[in-house]
Amino acid sequence: MIHSSTVIAIILVAATTYLTRILGYLLLKNKTLSNKQRKIMEVVPGCVLISVIAPYFVKDNPADMIAIIITLLAASRFSLLPTVIISMLSAALLRAVLI
Numbered sequence: 218m219i220h221s222s223t224v225i226a227i228i229l230v231a232a233t234t235y236l237t238r239i240l241g242y243l244l245l246k247n248k249t250l251s252n253k254q255r256k257i258m259e260v261v262p263g264c265v266l267i268s269v270i271a272p273y274f275v276k277d278n279p280a281d282m283i284a285i286i287i288t289l290l291a292a293s294r295f296s297l298l299p300t301v302i303i304s305m306l307s308a309a310l311l312r313a314v315l316i
Contacts (some may be wrong), residue, residue, distance in 0.1 A: 219309055227305045230269050234262040234301055262297055266304065280311035 241258050271316065272283055288304035295303070 219313060223309060223312070227309065231265065231301060231305070233269075234265050234297070237265050238297075251305045263292065263300075266301060270304070270308075278316070280315040281308065283315075284308035284311050 238258075238261065241261060245258070266288075272287065284304065284307045287307040288300065291300045291303040294305075
């Protein structure tokens, strides 16, 4: 069974990632962005996601290490939303199975 704190963390990570992207566009909607600035705005949500999962690199938890690998593979093949969904589901499932 998935702990309620895990579900809350998943929801907060998803909300933070989504709000980072939406607020950037809302705050900058009347400004013209250069290509470089536009690219930066597109990678910010991924940076937020990585900053949340990066501390698990130093842990010895195999479920989290496998979930990070799955997330990196998903990020190299899919856009942001599928990557976030895949990463959250893989972490939840692997924790349920391996822990």
